[in-house]
Amino acid sequence: MPVAKKFWLMKSEPDAFSFDDLMAEPDATAHWDGVRNYQARNMMRDDMQVGDKVFFYHSRTKPPHIAGIATVVKAGYPDHTALDPKAPYFDAKSDPENPRWFMVDIQGERALDPVVSLDDLKDNPALEEMKVVQKGQRLSVQPVTQAEYDEVLRMEERMRTNS
DNA sequence: GCCAACGTTGGC
DNA sequence: GCCAACGTTGGC
Numbered sequence: 001m002p003v004a005k006k007f008w009l010m011k012s013e014p015d016a017f018s019f020d021d022l023m024a025e026p027d028a029t030a031h032w033d034g035v036r037n038y039q040a041r042n043m044m045r046d047d048m049q050v051g052d053k054v055f056f057y058h059s060r061t062k063p064p065h066i067a068g069i070a071t072v073v074k075a076g077y078p079d080h081t082a083l084d085p086k087a088p089y090f091d092a093k094s095d096p097e098n099p100r101w102f103m104v105d106i107q108g109e110r111a112l113d114p115v116v117s118l119d120d121l122k123d124n125p126a127l128e129e130m131k132v133v134q135k136g137q138r139l140s141v142q143p144v145t146q147a148e149y150d151e152v153l154r155m156e157e158r159m160r161t162n163s
Numbered sequence: 164g165c166c167a168a169c170g171t172t173g174g175c
Numbered sequence: 176g177c178c179a180a181c182g183t184t185g186g187c
Contacts, residue, residue, distance in 0.1 A: 011185085037170075060185050118186080136168045138184050 007144040008048065009055040009066070009132055010106075019056045019067035022108040029073050029107045032141075033081045034089040036101060040141035045076040045102040047143075054106055055144060055152065057132065058115075065115040066152060074105035112156050120159075126151050 010032060012018065022030050035041060052072040058065055078099035081087040094100035122133050131142040 013185085039170095062187090064186070135186095136184095138169060140184085 003049050006047065006049065006052045007055075007146060007149040008043070008052060008072075009057050009142045009144050010070075011057045011059045011140045011142075013060045014058045014067075015060075018058065019070075019108065019111060022056065022070065022106070023068070023111065027107065029105045031074075031079075031105045032103045033079050035079070035103065035140055036082075036089060036091065037140065040139055041100075041102055043141050043143065044104050048072050048104050048141075049075055053109075053149065055149070056106075056108070063117040063119060065117040066112055066121075067115050068111040069109040070106040071109050072104050073107045076102040076104055079103040114156065114159050116152055116155055116159075120155060121152070124151065124155060 014020075017030070022028065032044070035044065050072055054070040054072060055066045056068045056070050058067050079089075079101040081089050082091040082094040082099065082101040083096055084090055085092075089101075091100060118132065121127050121130060127133060127148055130144070130148050131137050131139065
């Protein structure tokens with residue numbers, strides 16, 4: 001029996017890698033390398049599965065917002081950039097025989113229209129439990145519930161039809 | 164650019 | 176194994 005689809009939010013600084021970058025070529029995929037946090041690592045290694053849906057979130061921008069939707073196309077596998085001394089996220093403690101860091105591959109699905117800003121999320125009482133609106137929540141990979149996922153898409157729909 | 168919040172490191 | 180120091184994240 002297939003594992004139930006799950007939902008995630010992944011943060012990127014658009015100056016480094018934006019949703020537009022992901023969508024620049026049709027059907028292009030990206031590997032989500034460079035995550036060096038154990039909680040995020042564990043989710044990518046253990047919990048994310050092909051077919052899971054991902055909110056692509058732009059952080060450190062004005063305003064921060066969910067830019068689009070992506071799909072996981074490859075489940076967790078070792079992040080080779082941790083093993084490359086010339087790579088910016090090289091980690092001397094990661095070992096090819098026992099890799100410390102993992103990544104997943106995602107493919108862009110569609111941009112949100114309009115994007116849903118962090119303020120929009122905070123203004124919605126239905127989303128007060130959502131991780132990304134919690135103060136001090138820095139995890140770059142976060143689980144999202146199906147209810148939260150559906151609610152964000154309803155917000156997008158409302159904002160589009162009201163404009 | 165500031166700085167609060169948080170995760171990691173390493174001396175003890 | 177505690178915890179101060181340090182580095183990073185990310186909203187503001």
